Amino acid sequence: MAVLVNFKICDNAKECGGIEVCPTGALSWDEENETIKIDNDKCISCGACERMCPIGAIRVAHSEEEYEKLKQDIENDSRTTKDLFVDRYGAAPLSEFFMINPEELMNKTNEGITLVECYEDDSIQCLLKSIPIKDITSDMPSDTMFYKMEVNEELKQKYEINELPSLLIFKDKNLLGKIEGYYSVEQKEDLINLIKEII
Numbered sequence: 743m744a745v746l747v748n749f750k751i752c753d754n755a756k757e758c759g760g761i762e763v764c765p766t767g768a769l770s771w772d773e774e775n776e777t778i779k780i781d782n783d784k785c786i787s788c789g790a791c792e793r794m795c796p797i798g799a800i801r802v803a804h805s806e807e808e809y810e811k812l813k814q815d816i817e818n819d820s821r822t823t824k825d826l827f828v829d830r831y832g833a834a835p836l837s838e839f840f841m842i843n844p845e846e847l848m849n850k851t852n853e854g855i856t857l858v859e860c861y862e863d864d865s866i867q868c869l870l871k872s873i874p875i876k877d878i879t880s881d882m883p884s885d886t887m888f889y890k891m892e893v894n895e896e897l898k899q900k901y902e903i904n905e906l907p908s909l910l911i912f913k914d915k916n917l918l919g920k921i922e923g924y925y926s927v928e929q930k931e932d933l934i935n936l937i938k939e940i941i
Protein backbone atom coordinates (compact mmCIF):
# COMPACT_ATOMS: atom_id res chain seq x y z
CA MET A 743 0.00 0.00 0.00
CA ALA A 744 2.20 2.83 1.24
CA VAL A 745 5.18 3.78 3.31
CA LEU A 746 5.71 7.18 4.94
CA VAL A 747 8.92 8.63 6.34
CA ASN A 748 8.78 11.20 9.10
CA PHE A 749 11.62 13.42 7.90
CA LYS A 750 11.21 15.62 10.98
CA ILE A 751 13.01 12.96 13.05
CA CYS A 752 14.70 10.83 10.38
CA ASP A 753 18.43 11.42 9.96
CA ASN A 754 17.92 10.78 6.22
CA ALA A 755 21.05 8.73 5.66
CA LYS A 756 22.13 6.49 2.81
CA GLU A 757 22.73 3.75 5.41
CA CYS A 758 19.01 3.65 6.35
CA GLY A 759 18.15 0.11 7.47
CA GLY A 760 14.73 0.45 5.82
CA ILE A 761 16.34 0.82 2.39
CA GLU A 762 18.52 -2.18 3.13
CA VAL A 763 15.64 -4.52 3.95
CA CYS A 764 13.04 -3.31 1.44
CA PRO A 765 12.44 -6.27 -0.89
CA THR A 766 10.87 -4.24 -3.70
CA GLY A 767 12.92 -1.04 -3.93
CA ALA A 768 10.01 1.08 -2.69
CA LEU A 769 12.56 2.75 -0.42
CA SER A 770 15.80 3.75 -2.08
CA TRP A 771 18.54 6.34 -1.87
CA ASP A 772 18.35 9.28 -4.27
CA GLU A 773 22.03 10.09 -4.92
CA GLU A 774 21.31 13.31 -6.79
CA ASN A 775 19.17 14.89 -4.09
CA GLU A 776 20.85 13.03 -1.21
CA THR A 777 17.61 11.86 0.32
CA ILE A 778 15.57 8.73 0.94
CA LYS A 779 13.22 8.24 -1.99
CA ILE A 780 9.79 6.64 -1.72
CA ASP A 781 8.03 4.85 -4.55
CA ASN A 782 4.68 3.78 -3.22
CA ASP A 783 3.76 1.99 -6.45
CA LYS A 784 6.30 -0.61 -5.37
CA CYS A 785 5.40 -0.82 -1.67
CA ILE A 786 3.69 -4.04 -0.59
CA SER A 787 3.24 -2.93 3.06
CA CYS A 788 5.31 -5.84 4.35
CA GLY A 789 6.45 -3.73 7.31
CA ALA A 790 10.13 -4.78 7.14
CA CYS A 791 11.36 -1.18 6.98
CA GLU A 792 9.17 -0.08 9.88
CA ARG A 793 10.61 -2.82 12.08
CA MET A 794 14.16 -1.77 11.17
CA CYS A 795 13.81 1.89 12.11
CA PRO A 796 14.98 2.40 15.72
CA ILE A 797 13.14 5.69 16.20
CA GLY A 798 9.84 5.01 14.48
CA ALA A 799 10.46 7.43 11.62
CA ILE A 800 9.24 4.92 9.03
CA ARG A 801 5.53 4.14 9.12
CA VAL A 802 3.64 1.70 6.92
CA ALA A 803 -0.03 2.08 6.01
CA HIS A 804 -2.27 -0.81 5.06
CA SER A 805 -5.25 1.22 3.92
CA GLU A 806 -6.08 4.69 2.60
CA GLU A 807 -7.59 5.55 5.95
CA GLU A 808 -4.46 4.52 7.82
CA TYR A 809 -2.30 6.43 5.35
CA GLU A 810 -4.21 9.65 6.01
CA LYS A 811 -4.00 9.10 9.77
CA LEU A 812 -0.23 8.48 9.69
CA LYS A 813 0.25 11.49 7.42
CA GLN A 814 -1.65 13.62 9.92
CA ASP A 815 0.38 12.20 12.84
CA ILE A 816 3.59 13.19 11.04
CA GLU A 817 2.27 16.67 10.29
CA ASN A 818 1.37 17.11 13.96
CA ASP A 819 4.70 15.77 15.26
CA SER A 820 6.54 18.65 16.90
CA ARG A 821 9.84 16.76 17.35
CA THR A 822 12.95 17.44 15.28
CA THR A 823 16.20 15.51 14.81
CA LYS A 824 17.74 17.99 17.24
CA ASP A 825 15.51 16.62 20.00
CA LEU A 826 16.88 13.15 19.39
CA PHE A 827 20.58 13.97 19.47
CA VAL A 828 20.94 14.57 23.18
CA ASP A 829 23.20 12.82 25.69
CA ARG A 830 21.84 9.44 26.69
CA TYR A 831 22.65 6.62 29.10
CA GLY A 832 24.71 3.91 27.40
CA ALA A 833 25.25 5.88 24.19
CA ALA A 834 28.31 7.75 22.98
CA PRO A 835 28.85 11.03 24.85
CA LEU A 836 27.99 14.10 22.80
CA SER A 837 28.64 16.97 25.14
CA GLU A 838 31.81 17.72 27.12
CA PHE A 839 29.56 18.81 29.95
CA PHE A 840 28.89 15.23 31.08
CA MET A 841 32.44 13.96 30.74
CA ILE A 842 34.78 13.47 33.67
CA ASN A 843 38.06 11.67 34.07
CA PRO A 844 38.82 9.40 37.05
CA GLU A 845 41.03 12.04 38.72
CA GLU A 846 38.07 14.43 38.87
CA LEU A 847 35.64 11.88 40.23
CA MET A 848 35.84 12.65 43.94
CA ASN A 849 35.87 16.42 43.37
CA LYS A 850 32.81 16.21 41.17
CA THR A 851 30.69 14.08 43.49
CA ASN A 852 28.71 16.71 45.34
CA GLU A 853 26.91 16.69 48.67
CA GLY A 854 23.77 15.31 47.06
CA ILE A 855 23.23 12.54 44.53
CA THR A 856 25.81 11.97 41.80
CA LEU A 857 25.32 9.38 39.08
CA VAL A 858 28.42 8.31 37.17
CA GLU A 859 27.99 6.24 34.04
CA CYS A 860 31.08 4.10 33.43
CA TYR A 861 31.59 3.07 29.84
CA GLU A 862 34.13 1.96 27.29
CA ASP A 863 34.03 2.03 23.49
CA ASP A 864 32.68 -1.53 23.25
CA SER A 865 29.74 -0.79 25.54
CA ILE A 866 28.36 2.08 23.50
CA GLN A 867 24.84 1.47 22.21
CA CYS A 868 22.60 3.09 19.62
CA LEU A 869 22.05 6.74 20.48
CA LEU A 870 18.45 6.73 19.38
CA LYS A 871 17.46 3.66 21.42
CA SER A 872 18.99 4.97 24.63
CA ILE A 873 17.44 6.91 27.52
CA PRO A 874 18.02 10.69 27.56
CA ILE A 875 19.95 11.66 30.69
CA LYS A 876 17.47 14.42 31.44
CA ASP A 877 14.69 11.80 31.66
CA ILE A 878 16.68 9.86 34.25
CA THR A 879 17.38 12.86 36.47
CA SER A 880 14.18 14.87 35.99
CA ASP A 881 12.41 13.21 38.93
CA MET A 882 15.39 13.37 41.29
CA PRO A 883 16.51 16.14 43.65
CA SER A 884 17.39 19.28 41.68
CA ASP A 885 21.09 19.13 42.66
CA THR A 886 21.51 15.60 41.24
CA MET A 887 24.54 15.44 38.95
CA PHE A 888 25.16 13.01 36.10
CA TYR A 889 28.57 12.28 34.57
CA LYS A 890 30.05 9.89 32.05
CA MET A 891 33.46 8.36 32.77
CA GLU A 892 35.46 6.13 30.44
CA VAL A 893 36.96 3.29 32.47
CA ASN A 894 39.95 0.98 32.07
CA GLU A 895 40.56 -2.46 33.62
CA GLU A 896 41.97 -0.93 36.80
CA LEU A 897 38.83 1.14 37.37
CA LYS A 898 36.60 -1.81 36.56
CA GLN A 899 38.39 -3.78 39.27
CA LYS A 900 38.29 -0.90 41.71
CA TYR A 901 34.51 -0.54 41.42
CA GLU A 902 33.94 -4.29 40.90
CA ILE A 903 32.27 -3.68 37.56
CA ASN A 904 31.34 -6.82 35.63
CA GLU A 905 29.25 -5.29 32.89
CA LEU A 906 29.31 -1.97 31.05
CA PRO A 907 27.73 0.48 31.00
CA SER A 908 27.52 0.59 34.80
CA LEU A 909 25.99 3.36 36.79
CA LEU A 910 27.79 4.26 40.05
CA ILE A 911 25.49 5.99 42.51
CA PHE A 912 27.03 8.33 45.05
CA LYS A 913 25.33 10.22 47.84
CA ASP A 914 27.23 12.78 49.90
CA LYS A 915 30.42 11.50 48.27
CA ASN A 916 29.81 7.90 49.40
CA LEU A 917 29.27 5.13 46.89
CA LEU A 918 25.81 3.73 47.64
CA GLY A 919 25.66 1.12 44.93
CA LYS A 920 25.75 0.46 41.23
CA ILE A 921 23.52 -0.73 38.43
CA GLU A 922 25.19 -2.86 35.80
CA GLY A 923 24.24 -3.28 32.17
CA TYR A 924 22.42 -1.36 29.49
CA TYR A 925 18.85 -0.11 29.79
CA SER A 926 17.12 0.91 26.58
CA VAL A 927 14.48 3.58 26.29
CA GLU A 928 11.75 0.94 26.78
CA GLN A 929 13.31 0.09 30.16
CA LYS A 930 13.47 3.68 31.37
CA GLU A 931 11.11 3.18 34.31
CA ASP A 932 13.00 0.04 35.44
CA LEU A 933 16.26 1.98 35.55
CA ILE A 934 14.73 4.94 37.37
CA ASN A 935 13.09 2.66 39.93
CA LEU A 936 16.37 0.84 40.57
CA ILE A 937 18.16 4.14 41.15
CA LYS A 938 15.43 5.25 43.54
CA GLU A 939 15.70 1.98 45.48
CA ILE A 940 19.42 2.55 45.93
CA ILE A 941 19.17 6.17 47.01
Ligand code: SF4
Nearest residue numbers: 764785786788789791
Ligand atom coordinates in the same frame (compact mmCIF):
# COMPACT_ATOMS: atom_id res chain seq x y z
S1 SF4 B 1 6.70 -1.81 3.72
FE1 SF4 B 1 8.02 -3.36 2.70
S2 SF4 B 1 7.83 -2.89 0.52
FE2 SF4 B 1 7.03 -1.09 1.61
S3 SF4 B 1 8.81 0.27 1.76
FE3 SF4 B 1 8.76 -0.95 3.65
S4 SF4 B 1 10.11 -2.71 3.23
FE4 SF4 B 1 9.63 -1.76 1.24
